[in-house]
Amino acid sequence: MAIKIVIASDSFKGSLTSAEVAAAAAAGINEVLPSADVVQLAVADGGEGTADTMVRSLGGEWVSCEVDDPLGRPVKAAYGVVGTPAGMTALIDMASASGLTLLTDSERDPMVTTTVGTGQMIVDAYRRGCRSFVIGIGGSATCDGGSGMLTALGFRFLDREGRELPPGGGALLSLASIDSSRAMTHVTRCRFTIISDVTNPLYGPDGAARVFGPQKGASPEMVESLDKALRRYADVVHVTTGRDVADSPGAGAAGGLGEAFLAFFNSELKPGVDAVLDLVGFDRAVQGASLVITGEGRIDSQTLFGKLPLGVCRRAAAAGVPTVAIAGMVADPVSLLKGGFAGVFPILRRVVPLDKAMSSREAAENVTAITASIANFYDSLTH
Numbered sequence: 001m002a003i004k005i006v007i008a009s010d011s012f013k014g015s016l017t018s019a020e021v022a023a024a025a026a027a028g029i030n031e032v033l034p035s036a037d038v039v040q041l042a043v044a045d046g047g048e049g050t051a052d053t054m055v056r057s058l059g060g061e062w063v064s065c066e067v068d069d070p071l072g073r074p075v076k077a078a079y080g081v082v083g084t085p086a087g088m089t090a091l092i093d094m095a096s097a098s099g100l101t102l103l104t105d106s107e108r109d110p111m112v113t114t115t116v117g118t119g120q121m122i123v124d125a126y127r128r129g130c131r132s133f134v135i136g137i138g139g140s141a142t143c144d145g146g147s148g149m150l151t152a153l154g155f156r157f158l159d160r161e162g163r164e165l166p167p168g169g170g171a172l173l174s175l176a177s178i179d180s181s182r183a184m185t186h187v188t189r190c191r192f193t194i195i196s197d198v199t200n201p202l203y204g205p206d207g208a209a210r211v212f213g214p215q216k217g218a219s220p221e222m223v224e225s226l227d228k229a230l231r232r233y234a235d236v237v238h239v240t241t242g243r244d245v246a247d248s249p250g251a252g253a254a255g256g257l258g259e260a261f262l263a264f265f266n267s268e269l270k271p272g273v274d275a276v277l278d279l280v281g282f283d284r285a286v287q288g289a290s291l292v293i294t295g296e297g298r299i300d301s302q303t304l305f306g307k308l309p310l311g312v313c314r315r316a317a318a319a320g321v322p323t324v325a326i327a328g329m330v331a332d333p334v335s336l337l338k339g340g341f342a343g344v345f346p347i348l349r350r351v352v353p354l355d356k357a358m359s360s361r362e363a364a365e366n367v368t369a370i371t372a373s374i375a376n377f378y379d380s381l382t383h
Helices: 018-032 050-058 116-127 147-152 170-174 208-212 220-241 253-264 272-279 282-286 301-305 308-318 333-338 360-382
Strands: 004-009 037-042 061-068 074-084 087-093 132-136 156-158 177-179 191-195 267-270 291-299 323-330 343-346
Touching: 004 018, 004 282, 004 308, 018 037, 018 050, 018 360, 037 050, 037 282, 050 074, 050 087, 050 132, 050 272, 061 116, 074 116, 087 116, 116 132, 116 147, 132 272, 147 156, 147 253, 170 220, 177 220, 191 253, 191 272, 208 220, 208 253, 220 253, 253 267, 267 272, 272 282, 272 308, 282 308, 291 308, 291 360, 301 308, 301 333, 308 323, 323 333, 323 360, 333 343, 343 360
Parallel strands: 004 037, 004 291, 087 132, 132 191, 191 267, 291 323, 323 343
Antiparallel strands: 061 074, 074 087, 156 177
């Protein structure tokens, strides 16, 4: 019987995508074990680029639509669509519509930036027939509690005089009520899997404004205003929906977008690694495997705090399959071995300048070389 090896590596950022790592690793294995059954899975951890990885892995297609960027300007955003047993599923990175990379440094201002574009992407996907959604909520430029997204779905955010609030987190200080009479509840009742490794609550010392506001352009004064605004928002959301979720892990993700999904949608927040591995069918793929190969650009003790290679290692271990990890750089390998990896291997074969080491060609050749060595070593142990 042919040996089965599963490859499920994160990207080597700046060098290779997840799919490119898998292809280079498969080439190394096939050099030594040409009859091996090599399963290549493109995977990611839920951050920016997750939709791209999933579309590649699942054979989906890209769809583009025009939406509002964080400052309300028109921008082209793309999302993936795949067919699943449950029907059409949309794969969305909120950052493609509401992300920090869409703004210059001088434009960053979470008092006014909005998630309207994210909501517009959801509506567009629904109109195209999607009834299941997988949304990565990393890399946001916003701190509006997801109010912009909800506005795109017909919710109205009103002050005490019944006037609609302007977009942005700062305006939530004047929030008095949320009118859902025109809301697209047929959309919110669809199935939403929200991918986020952020476990922060909505407000408070560990909340969205205090922890993430500064990197989105908030001054100390803005941070205080935004935190108060999100407290006010949480109170009104509780009255409107009957759900008090502000302290739930992940409510503060993406400037409070997690709060909106938890309170208003048929949604489940999942750690990025587990959600992605579920989506690509990792548990099914690892059945009958003899070895799993994972990796990322740099592996160190921080990997043991929930990064993708550890998630792969744990899922493989549950199936009784050992996992080895490869990386451009390895630090603290003893801790990693104690953490469950059967082996940890740096891919560099010789000392070269950093820019050369990170070139896609050099990195791919190094991955191929180290996986050929791993395959040869494994084969020698089993024969």
